[in-house]
Amino acid sequence: MRLRTILLSAFALLALVPLTVTVPLASRRIEETFARELATRADTAAALTSAELDRLRAEVDQSVSACAADPLTEAVALQLESGVAPAADAMRGVAEGRPLTVLTLRDASGVTRSSAFLPARVGDVEPGLSAVRAGEASAVVPVEVQNAEGVQLRPALVAARPVEATRGATILVGGQVLDEAWVDRLARLTAARVELQGGGLAPAAAGTAEGRTVRRVLPLGAAELTLAVGSAAVDETRATLLRALVTAGALGLGLALAAGFLFARGITRPVEALTEGVRSVAGGALDTRVPAAGSGEVRVLVDAFNRMAEDLGHATRALRAAEQAAAWEGVARSLAHELRNPLTPLQMSLETLLAAREARDGRFEALFVESAPAMLEEVERLRRTIDAFARFARLPAAQLEPLDLTAWTEQALGLAGARPGVALRWEPGPPLPVRADRDQLAQLLHNLLRNAEEAMPSGGQVTVRTRDDGDRAVLEVEDTGPGIPAQARARVLEPGVTTKASGTGLGLALGARIAQGHGGTLEVDRAARGGALLRLRIPRLTP
């Protein structure tokens, strides 16, 4: 992983850690705060409802007491006491202008004798109202409410007062029906959903409570009042806060990453330049220099690298010059050797012929016929020697292409064949993908095989094998000849060096150059059975 990536990751981690800690904590605190707020709102709604009920009780008590003392009430009560049935709705005039929706005059037996709002019940005992005792505190009881659609039972807050003019023989019961209008008013007052219900009572509900709800239940005698406060409003605020929190966190993370990127780039840019420089130098570009950047240790490192690269360039150039000189010396020596060998027989043959010519020796013709072919053979040998050197000198750059070394070797061996008396053994290894120049590889294999055959003039066995050696593909050619002496192995790959009586000493040198052109090496070793072992190692392509 690149240093810059590591640094960036570190910065991101540093930014994320506080976020992962603070955001859940803050979120939980927000949740708790809003839960408390919701509970507080429900408690407030309950308190407001209690206050409204207290106000209603006071209003009912006051109104019913006033109605009981109203002259019209007394007149109706006295009429009743005298045995004359009052009009069913005679109490309607008493209720006018007063905040009452229940007003009934009942006799001592509890029978309704006149009713302002339910005259149709006159003559009956109303179970709900008859349960209310005169003089006692107001109570919520079920009362009948009549309209065109029918009769419904509704809770009503009522109080009962005796009509003093009849010495308590008649009782006035009045109050207010807790109907939809009252529930609606309560819902608006408390900003909660209000549900009023009870056994057999027509339910009434108003207001809304969306989202999670917190409920408070207020028992009201015959009815039950439920207040529900919804979390919809606080949920929106909570969501806004959480969104702001997450946005701030994301913004902080982004800023940290941006700052980390800039900081990491400042640090890694000289290091990356240095790494690239090292890679270039390793690739042979000894003139590579890293621009002076950074400060401190990085700057010292860059300077040291540049000095080292410069020194390495000088040393490499000197070494190369020495090697070239040594190579040229070897080539010259080998060339001189190879040229001198045929020249001596040529010189001797020509001198013999000249001497016979001058001596007018009668064997001249016979000598000429005998010497001419040998002289031509030596000349031909000279030409072959010069061609070999020319090929060595003119070796082109390798044209690399992907191929399977094992498959290619098997195919090439099929075409090559072997000299009589020499057995060719093929030991294929696994598929070995490489990048290689087919022609140069064929030249190399040809040279190695010819070298092995020449090492076994009386016959023997040549073994060719391929094998996998990690990141390298290996091609080995092993013979059963005398092998290469240990002291000669170090120089046998140099041009003009040979252990054979005849040979230019360029075959293995050319092979070594081909190996180098493929990014590999040609090694000389001793076979297990004493023969020579030549080993080609070239880079293996990774799948």
Added chain:
Amino acid sequence: MVLAATAPLESRAAARARDGGTLRLAVLPEVRADRWAETPEGVVLRQLVAAPLCRIDGSGRVQPVLASVQRTADGASVTPRPGARFSSGAPLGTAELAQSWARAVERSPVARAALGPVRELAATLEQQSRGKSASLLLPLAHPWPDLEVSLCHPELSPVLGDGGSDGVGPYAPDGVERGRAVLAFPEGRPHPDGFLVSTLSRRAAQRALEARSAQVLLGDGGEPAAAALFATYLVSRPQSRPTVALLEPRLDRPALVRSFVGGPAAAMPGLLPPALGGPERTASASGSPARGSQTALLLYAADRPSQRAVAQRLQILLRDAGVSLTLGARTPETLDRDWRAGQGDLALRSVLLPPVPAAALAVVLELAGDAGTSRRELAALGALAEERDRAARTRERALQLASTLPVLPLYVEGLRARLDPALVDVRRDAFGLWTLDDAWWP
């Protein structure tokens, strides 16, 4: 109060009547709302401008007012009195009479019952509404001795047009609240020069009468209901009979009258009111009522306070019986139409019954809506030529039919009215209604 004032009235009646002045009437809003004069108070008010064809006096004699009725071989002929004119000036002829009755038959069960014995009624009226004969011929499907009495019903007062105010009366309308004396009224001009109607609240009307700024108060007060004929029934559909059966044992008619009707009213346990010889006590209901529908719609006339109160009481009683009753308020004009159109399960119907039992039973049978039963019963009653026999047989049949007809009698009301004791020559007819035509004051 009127009884108390009767003696001096009679003694003053012998004195010479004084002409002139304005007869002042105070009426309650519900009386003013009775556009078609279906209530006793509405009839009294309306007869000032739309007199009936005839009047039945206290002894039961028929006195022609606008027309005379003669028996023919197959029925009767009605001959308008010469000179009788509508307030608009149009003469009262047989065509106008036939047209007026055709309209009455459309909206009133009383009119349908009164003309029910006429053979092919609709065609007869249609034919004669286009003719110009001097007499309106009424061929009868069966003998009907009470035809003359029936034709005296205020519902059959001739009226021109659909407005209901262009009749032939002792006064002609002069605006909404006033009327002026008609000099050419067949029975002679009334003594006052005109009348003035004031619509007042109950309390204001009472004060106006006490202060003598009003001479007649319509809608409040009244005498005991012995002669009351304004009967209210609960009619039902056949499928709603179980609902009525649930209601009947819970129904306390005297309490109903006492608490919710008030005024000159009495319980009516039988199909005929006590004034016509109907029973005065309720026969105890027998058997357990079957369970009916859990919901029902009751039509009632919303403009009549007593009907509204009774409807609400019935709603309460049926609720106690487990039936949810919905109240359908109607105007008096739409109540009959909607009921005949099939709306509602129950209906409160109030009708001013004719003052003879057979004619009254004809109205009850018309409310029941069973034309076959009605025709059969009336033919049988009409065959009895003797009035006494017919009345006795009618009461007997009324008792027998009470348990089979979908008509539950509830109560009967009399005229709610008060008079200034100074008024002279105010007579009560067989309907129990006052006739103000001859009223005058010293």
